[in-house]
Structure formats: C-alpha cells, structure tokens
Amino acid sequence: MKQHRVEPRSARRSHGRLHLPLPDWMLGYQGAWLTADVVAGLIAAAVVIPKALAYGTIAGLPVQVGLYTVFVPMTIYALLGTSRPLSVSTTTTLAILTATALGAVAADGNPADLATAAATLTLLTGVILVLASVLKLGFVANFISEPVLVGFKAGIGIVIVVDQLPKLLGIHIQKGGFFENLLSIVQASPETSVPTLAVGAITVLVLVAMEHFTPRAPAPLIAVAGGIAAMKFLGLERYGVSAVGTVPTGLPPFTAPSLHLLVQLWPAAMGIALMSFTETVAAGRAFLRGGEAVPQPNRELLATGLANVGGALLGAMPAGGGTTQTAVNRLAGARTQLASLVTAAAALGTALFLAPFIGLMPNATLAAVVIVYSVGLIKPVEFRDIIRVRRTEFVWALVALVGVVLLGTLQGIVAAIIVSLVALAYQMSDPPLYVLGRKPGTNVLRPRSDAHPEDETFPGLLLLRPEGRIYFANAQRIGHKLQALIETARPKVVVLDMGGVFDLEYTALKMLTEGEKKLRGDGIVLWLARLNPGVLAMVQRSPLGETLGRERMFMGVDQAIARYQASV
Numbered sequence: 001m002k003q004h005r006v007e008p009r010s011a012r013r014s015h016g017r018l019h020l021p022l023p024d025w026m027l028g029y030q031g032a033w034l035t036a037d038v039v040a041g042l043i044a045a046a047v048v049i050p051k052a053l054a055y056g057t058i059a060g061l062p063v064q065v066g067l068y069t070v071f072v073p074m075t076i077y078a079l080l081g082t083s084r085p086l087s088v089s090t091t092t093t094l095a096i097l098t099a100t101a102l103g104a105v106a107a108d109g110n111p112a113d114l115a116t117a118a119a120t121l122t123l124l125t126g127v128i129l130v131l132a133s134v135l136k137l138g139f140v141a142n143f144i145s146e147p148v149l150v151g152f153k154a155g156i157g158i159v160i161v162v163d164q165l166p167k168l169l170g171i172h173i174q175k176g177g178f179f180e181n182l183l184s185i186v187q188a189s190p191e192t193s194v195p196t197l198a199v200g201a202i203t204v205l206v207l208v209a210m211e212h213f214t215p216r217a218p219a220p221l222i223a224v225a226g227g228i229a230a231m232k233f234l235g236l237e238r239y240g241v242s243a244v245g246t247v248p249t250g251l252p253p254f255t256a257p258s259l260h261l262l263v264q265l266w267p268a269a270m271g272i273a274l275m276s277f278t279e280t281v282a283a284g285r286a287f288l289r290g291g292e293a294v295p296q297p298n299r300e301l302l303a304t305g306l307a308n309v310g311g312a313l314l315g316a317m318p319a320g321g322g323t324t325q326t327a328v329n330r331l332a333g334a335r336t337q338l339a340s341l342v343t344a345a346a347a348l349g350t351a352l353f354l355a356p357f358i359g360l361m362p363n364a365t366l367a368a369v370v371i372v373y374s375v376g377l378i379k380p381v382e383f384r385d386i387i388r389v390r391r392t393e394f395v396w397a398l399v400a401l402v403g404v405v406l407l408g409t410l411q412g413i414v415a416a417i418i419v420s421l422v423a424l425a426y427q428m429s430d431p432p433l434y435v436l437g438r439k440p441g442t443n444v445l446r447p448r449s450d451a452h453p454e455d456e457t458f459p460g461l462l463l464l465r466p467e468g469r470i471y472f473a474n475a476q477r478i479g480h481k482l483q484a485l486i487e488t489a490r491p492k493v494v495v496l497d498m499g500g501v502f503d504l505e506y507t508a509l510k511m512l513t514e515g516e517k518k519l520r521g522d523g524i525v526l527w528l529a530r531l532n533p534g535v536l537a538m539v540q541r542s543p544l545g546e547t548l549g550r551e552r553m554f555m556g557v558d559q560a561i562a563r564y565q566a567s568v
Contacts, residue, residue, distance in 0.1 A: 041342025138297025155404025
C-alpha cells in the first residue's frame with residue numbers, strides 16, 4: 001500500500017509549493033477574538049508608543065527610534081513567539097543599559113555615529129539571543145534570583161530618575177557618575193526654568209492622578225497629547241520650554257552596523273541580551289491564562305533574537321518583552337499576537353503621519369513620563385516582603401541596588417549575577433541536617449523541635465536526615481555537623497535517612513567512607529536508609545558499600561528502627 005506523509009498544518013503544500021509556517025496562534029484563530037484583539041492592540045498602542053518615545057530619549061537616541069522599536073521587533077515577535085499576550089518593544093531597563101553602552105563608543109553624540117552604534121549593539125544583542133537558542137540556554141534566565149532582580153531594577157529606577165531630572169528642571173549639566181550628576185543637579189538648581197518645571201510637574205500630576213483614579217485610561221497618550229497641545233497653542237517655546245525638535249516622517253531607514261564596533265560592544269550586548277530575555281520570560285509567564293501554552297524559553301530566545309536582528313537593520317534599539325505593556329495588552333482583552341500586530345501598525349502609522357506633531361512635544365513632558373514609570377521600578381513593598389522572609393536575601397537585594405548606583409548599569413548586571421551565584425553557592429554550602437523523632441502512635445518521622453516534645457526517641461539510636469545535594473562544596477560542612485551531633489548524643493547506632501539526598505558526589509562519598517571508619521573505631525555503627533536508586537548504585541560501587549553490605553542499608557527508616565529494637 002502506498003504511504004502518504006502528513007505534513008503539519010503550519011507547512012502545507014499547495015500545487016507543489018511549500019507555504020511558510022504560520023505561528024500557532026494563527027492556526028487556531030477564532031473569528032470571535034478579532035474585535036477584542038483589535039481594540040486591545042489600539043489601547044496598548046496608546047500606552048506603548050508614548051513610552052517608547054520616552055525610552056528612546058533615555059537611550060540617548062532620537063525619539064523616532066522608539067517608534068521603530070515598537071514597529072519592527074513587535075511585528076517579528078508576533079510571528080515567531082510562543083506567548084500570546086506578550087508585548088515586545090523596549091523597556092526602561094534596556095533603555096538605560098543601551099544609553100550606557102552607546103555613551104562609551106559615541107560620547108560626542110554625533111547622530112550618525114549613534115545610529116551606527118545602536119544598530120551594531122542591537123544586532124549583537126539579537127545574534128547572542130539566537131546563539132543562546134541554538135545552544136539551548138533558556139535556563140540562563142533563572143541565573144538572577146528574584147531578590148537580586150528587585151534590587152537591580154530599583155537601582156536602575158534611581159539612576160534614571162537622576163538622569164532625567166535636568167530635563168525636568170530645564171537645566172544643563174556635565175554628565176558623569178551617579179553622585180557627580182546628583183551634585184551637579186544641586187549646584188545648577190538655582191538656574192531652574194520655572195516654565196519647564198511647571199510643564200513637567202503638571203505632566204507628573206496628570207500621570208499619577210490617572211494611574212490612581214482611571215487606571216484603564218491611556219495616561220501616557222493623554223499626557224503627551226496635552227504637552228504637544230500646550231506647546232502649539234500656548235507658545236511655550238517663548239518661555240524657554242524646549243521641544244523634541246524635528247522628527248523625520250516615513251518608514252524606518254536601513255541602518256548598517258559597524259564591524260569595528262563589534263569588539264567594543266559585545267560585553268554590553270551580553271548584558272542587554274540577558275536582561276531582554278529575563279524580562280521577556282517573566283512577562284510572558286506572569287500573564288499566562290489557563291489553557292494557554294507556557295512560553296518555551298529556547299523558542300523565546302529565537303523569537304526575541306530575530307526581532308532584535310530585524311530591528312537593528314531598520315533603526316530600532318534593543319528590544320524585549322515588557323511587563324507593563326503586556327499587562328495593558330492583557331487587561332485590554334488581547335487574545336493573541338494579532339493585538340501586537342495592531343499596535344505595531346499604529347506605530348508605523350504614527351511614523352508616517354504624526355511625526356511633525358511629535359516634534360512639538362516638550363522635553364519636560366517626556367522626562368516626566370520617564371520619571372513616573374521609572375519610579376515604578378522602585379518597589380519598597382517587595383523589599384519589605386523579602387526582609388520578612390529572609391534577611392540574607394534582603395542584603396542581596398541591597399547589594400544589587402548599590403552595585404547599579406555605584407558601578408553603573410552594565411557593571412551592575414555583572415554584580416547582580418555574581419551576587420546571585422554567590423547566594424546560590426552559600427545556600428548549597430550549608431544544607432540542613434535534622435535530628436529526627438517519631439510522632440507517637442505512628443511511623444511518621446519529623447525533625448525534633450520544642451513544638452513537639454512528645455516525639456519518641458530511642459536510647460542508643462540517633463536518627464539524622466540530611467537534605468539536598470551533598471558534594472565537594474558542602475561535604476566538609478555536613479561532616480562537621482554530623483560529628484558534633486554524634487559527639488553530643490554518643491549513640492550505639494547512627495541511621496542516616498538519605499531520602500532527601502538526590503545526589504551524592506564522590507567527595508561526599510569519601511567523607512562518609514572516612515566517617516564510617518572513624519565511627520567504627522569509636523564503637524559506633526553507621527546505617528543508611530531510603531537511598532534513591534542513583535545514590536544507592538553509587539554507594540554499592542564504592543568501598544563504603546562493601547563495608548556496609550545489605551545488612552546496614554535499609555529501604556525505610558522504620559525498618560532500621562525495628563532492627564535496632566530487636567537487637568537490644
């Protein structure tokens with residue numbers, strides 16, 4: 001019988017031609033979702049586009065770069081990504097990291113040099129993300145712990161607020177480090193332009209009031225439109241209020257990267273790629289609904305990587321998923337990535353037809369938008385929640401915050417990763433070791449505590465339960481703990497409940513072997529119980545297994561207790 005190969009729906013052949021694969025959300029698209037997606041896309045555009053313009057200024061780039069970043073990367077992600085509600089453009093974090101990177105290679109602010117450097121940086125970011133996808137490095141997003149991320153973002157929020165204050169006050173300072181900038185602002189504050197400050201303050205009040213009283217309204221759009229209208233009809237330029245200036249109308253221009261900048265920018269691109277992916281995955285998971293597929297990390301790496309590669313060639317800055325804009329997209333009723341395509345189309349329409357109006361926007365208005373949404377990165381409630389759970393992790397959050405403020409944003413990423421890894425190593429270096437008792441009338445064993453003084457113990461028998469992976473970094477620590485407990489109890493038999501040990505590395509096995517020999521010399525017998533198959537096989541292949549034999553290894557702790565009770 002002739003065999004027929006069934007092709008996937010996303011790659012059907014028609015009249016001998018192979019159609020390009022379609023994204024999953026298109027294959028199962030339902031007509032009932034269309035209105036919700038279009039409305040959500042337009043509402044999201046009203047929030048995303050003004051913020052993207054502001055983020056362009058954070059990066060030290062022309063405002064239209066923000067528009068191009070909404071249009072190109074968002075379109076590419078919508079066709080390749082696995083998250084249905086995720087909105088991809090740029091974020092506060094990516095913008096300030098971009099500013100730091102570009103400042104190092106285009107310090108003179110020459111527009112052509114900035115455009116070339118931005119294209120190179122964005123291309124590098126995309127290539128790194130694509131390579132990470134090929135190498136299946138999706139797990140890397142978990143390398144920054146939540147407390148460290150909280151501190152890192154708070155530090156970025158503080159840095160951005162200080163960076164934007166001169167625009168809000170209408171003053172000019174010589175940019176330097178964080179504390180240099182802060183001091184310069186204080187020294188230049190007598191030169192504050194009162195009209196500029198008034199425009200910025202009114203914008204801040206409008207944004208804060210709308211966020212509080214009408215959270216569903218597109219506050220950034222209303223604030224930006226109000227600033228443009230005031231500049232046009234009240235003639236604010238006569239009072240010294242500066243505007244954004246000329247914004248080119250038309251499609252994003254092709255921008256060629258520079259090969260000689262690759263070596264200078266790749267370290268910054270690594271940090272930006274990490275933060276882009278971390279924020280993308282976090283936003284995609286945070287707004288997942290029941291019945292929707294969980295975003296696939298390695299596919300997300302590919303989608304955001306190609307979104308950045310495409311954006312690099314068409315005037316965009318580094319892009320990634322944003323939590324705030326994704327929240328707006330989801331709350332507005334988005335069902336699929338069609339909503340993002342609508343938002344991208346709105347950005348393109350703005351670039352084609354509304355650019356002259358954007359040029360009238362006061363710089364103070366943009367600064368106010370940036371400051372309001374950057375302050376949102378500083379979340380005292382999260383610091384409070386962290387310190388309630390564990391003071392050590394609160395210290396890690398503070399270290400990450402201070403690292404960003406003192407060292408700079410890109411160096412702050414390195415500091416955040418190092419703090420996360422040190423924190424992980426610290427936790428793994430001191431795994432818990434419990435002394436067990438038995439709940440009366442049952443076979444339930446639990447750690448002894450003052451809350452359960454009635455738990456049964458057995459004279460001459462010490463029950464101990466280590467937990468976690470025991471390996472070279474913690475074997476000596478576990479050994480010291482065991483020795484101290486045994487010297488205190490002076491038992492005849494020690495039973496190690498190994499049920500919570502999922503892996504036993506060679507160094508740890510050698511520690512147990514030497515410990516058993518020492519105990520035997522002191523007249524104390526060591527038994528092992530509840531070893532998982534992998535650990536059991538390793539023990540059996542070692543000298544410790546030959547010494548213990550089957551007689552001193554038990555399937556359950558209750559069997560060991562019964563054996564001990566029968567022998568005394």
